[in-house]
Amino acid sequence: MSEAQRISRLLIASMKRRALIPVAIAATMLLLAPAWAQEETPPSVTDQGAEPADKAAEPSAKEGDNAAAPPPKEAETLAAPPSTEKETAHESARHEQKPKRFDWSFAGAFGRYDKAQLRRGFKVYKEVCSSCHSIKMLAFRNLSQPGGPEFSEKEVEALAASYKVKDGPNQAGEYFDRPARPSDRFPPPFANEQAARAALAGNYPPDMSVLAKARGYSRGFPLFLFDVLPGFSYQEHGVDYIVSLMEGYEDTPPDVKLPDGQFYDPYMPGRRIGMPPPLSDGVVTYDDGAPQTIDQYAKDVSAFMMWVAEPHLESRKRVGLGVIAFLLVFVGLLYYTKRKIWTDVPH
Numbered sequence: 651m652s653e654a655q656r657i658s659r660l661l662i663a664s665m666k667r668r669a670l671i672p673v674a675i676a677a678t679m680l681l682l683a684p685a686w687a688q689e690e691t692p693p694s695v696t697d698q699g700a701e702p703a704d705k706a707a708e709p710s711a712k713e714g715d716n717a718a719a720p721p722p723k724e725a726e727t728l729a730a731p732p733s734t735e736k737e738t739a740h741e742s743a744r745h746e747q748k749p750k751r752f753d754w755s756f757a758g759a760f761g762r763y764d765k766a767q768l769r770r771g772f773k774v775y776k777e778v779c780s781s782c783h784s785i786k787m788l789a790f791r792n793l794s795q796p797g798g799p800e801f802s803e804k805e806v807e808a809l810a811a812s813y814k815v816k817d818g819p820n821q822a823g824e825y826f827d828r829p830a831r832p833s834d835r836f837p838p839p840f841a842n843e844q845a846a847r848a849a850l851a852g853n854y855p856p857d858m859s860v861l862a863k864a865r866g867y868s869r870g871f872p873l874f875l876f877d878v879l880p881g882f883s884y885q886e887h888g889v890d891y892i893v894s895l896m897e898g899y900e901d902t903p904p905d906v907k908l909p910d911g912q913f914y915d916p917y918m919p920g921r922r923i924g925m926p927p928p929l930s931d932g933v934v935t936y937d938d939g940a941p942q943t944i945d946q947y948a949k950d951v952s953a954f955m956m957w958v959a960e961p962h963l964e965s966r967k968r969v970g971l972g973v974i975a976f977l978l979v980f981v982g983l984l985y986y987t988k989r990k991i992w993t994d995v996p997h
């Protein structure tokens with residue numbers, strides 16, 4: 651019998667022992683892990699640290715370019731479309747960086763929103779982000795509901811009255827502006843997408859109602875396995891990403907050319923974003939003594955966006971825990987019931 655045959659027989663024999671199947675699966679996964687990780691991990695994570703290596707690689711690439719297409723400069727200056735195409739290819743070759751991970755009060759099975767943080771986050775949204783980003787699904791009255799920032803109804807009425815919303819038509823058939831009521835939704839900063847693009851150098855700020863949950867990223871091989879387990883899944887991708895994005899603005903590296911109105915941020919897919927850095931230290935005044943720094947603003951506004959996207963997170967987690975606790979008790983009861991019923995049956 652050849653060596654190969656012997657090994658395959660051994661393998662088959664061991665597969666028959668059921669205990670070995672999980673071991674085999676684990677071994678396969680471990681073998682696959684490096685390939686997987688390479689696919690998932692953006693090559694740029696160490697970009698900043700590894701400048702020299704980056705630069706060392708750059709010239710040779712350029713030489714190669716030159717050899718293939720002798721007048722790259724001319725091509726860039728003469729023909730605009732090819733140059734942007736080239737840029738896009740260059741940019742997409744540099745993957746975005748993976749967001750950092752932050753601690754959130756609402757993470758995990760026992761997670762709860764921090765009311766003070768939500769109030770601060772709302773202030774940041776109102777004073778900074780709301781000049782560009784709408785938040786169409788949020789009504790003023792939501793701000794006083796349990797599980798959110800829990801402003802008092804009086805505060806919400808006063809807040810709503812400070813906004814104007816379009817209403818109508820009236821008896822004369824005309825649309826008119828009136829002060830908002832708690833039942834109204836937040837009026838958007840721009841009448842429509844075209845108006846926003848016209849005002850913001852062609853960029854369109856996305857609506858913030860569900861943005862914190864709509865943005866995510868892959869955590870890579872071993873960690874995503876945890877995401878399928880109830881109670882262990884990581885649900886804070888979006889907020890991690892938003893904070894990283896806010897803090898991640900950098901000077902454009904010399905080898906990258908960005909069109910006007912674009913900024914360099916390694917956390918944005920493509921590493922360029924049409925949003926000027928919105929936060930700076932001290933732009934919003936907090937009256938609860940929290941630090942007035944970019945870091946704090948970014949975390950607060952992200953927490954607020956998470957609440958807007960998932961206002962019932964607290965009750966969802968509370969009910970989930972209750973259900974699990976009930977099921978555990980119920981399993982115990984069923985087990986003892988079964989023993990009691992079957993004790994007298996000979997088998």
Ligand code: HEC
Pocket residue numbers: 774775778779780781782783850853854855856861865892895922923924925926928929951
């Ligand atoms: C001057 C207007 C302006 C302000 C102020 C502003 N943004 Fe933006 N924002 C934009 C534009 C424009 C885009 C779209 C950028 C793009 O698609 O390249 C954007 C995109 C975003 C994105 C989405 C990135 C993605 O993954 O698509 C997030 C998150 C964001 N902004 C958060 C904020 C937060 C938080 C604030 C307040 C602290 C804020 N923005 C203030 C204009 C603004």
